Amino acid sequence: MTKPAALPADWRDLYALTKPGVMRLVVFTALCGLLAAPVMPPAVIGFTAILCIALGAGAAGALNQWYEVDLDSKMRRTANRPLPAGRVDRQTALHFGVGLGAFSVIFMGLAANVLAAVLLAASILFYVLIYTVWLKRRTAQNIVIGGAAGAFPPLVGWVAATGHIGLLPVLLFAIIFLWTPPHFWALSLFVRSDYAAANVPMMPVVAGIQATRRQIAIYSVIMAVAAVAPWPLHLTGAIYGVAAAILGAVFVAMSLMVLANTATEPKLMKPEKRLFAFSILYLFVLFAALVADRWLLA
């Protein structure tokens, strides 16, 4: 359990509750979704939409930590977060998360449009209720279904600009949805003991290491194909198509190296660590290519 915090929370700890590292990727993919849209809103509306998405992601992160304080305190990777370390009390985290979430959704509705606000609310609720509360402690498929929450940002960015959902943002949603399992399973392979200690049924803990490596390879192939799909469907041009093909080929090759690895000790899991690091770069470069394609070839 969390230790009681006698002092008022420091603003740096409240900031840490928003998971700034995760937020960077959320903001970037949302910005790319907005910039890839066929119509551009006024700059201040676009800025506000991205700000609201960032605040919404921060709220989801805070509520996730509020609910998972018992798990976080058992895992080395998360034990020093503000709640398990006792620097913030649970009530403050709950109020901060709910307040930030409500503000982000209402402000999105006022500044951009109602559909974008509804999607933003759905993404926060999905992450908190479906992933954190329902799935994470119950099934090894937690990250597969829960990955949908992280796939919302480019869709919300697009809808904030256009006011409607199109095929391209749905494909962007699908790409991140399919990217999430190999990304998180690569991590969970080399921090497996942490998840096991906290009784979280991550794939390597429940199904074993080799089964997880097979799943990583399968999802990587499907994701690579989905990522190229916008090009033959004439939703993007060659800049995006070629970038997606090259990046996808590298991703699949690295996932096959993971599959070929038989190590069970984290220190021998170099292919897994490389795939995890590359998966982050992959998403950044893929979405940057999408924006470059839209702006250079439009």
Add this chain to the structure above:
Amino acid sequence: MSTEEAPRPKDEVIRARQKARARIMAWLLAAFIVLLFFITIAKMGLHR
């Protein structure tokens, strides 16, 4: 001799944190007002 007690170190930390948070809230509110102003101007331009 003063009858007031000198603040304990813990009180000073509490005051410092409250002050830091109040200052940040003030800046955020000011930024929010500025942002609202520009959003209003942009929306008026869209509906013209």
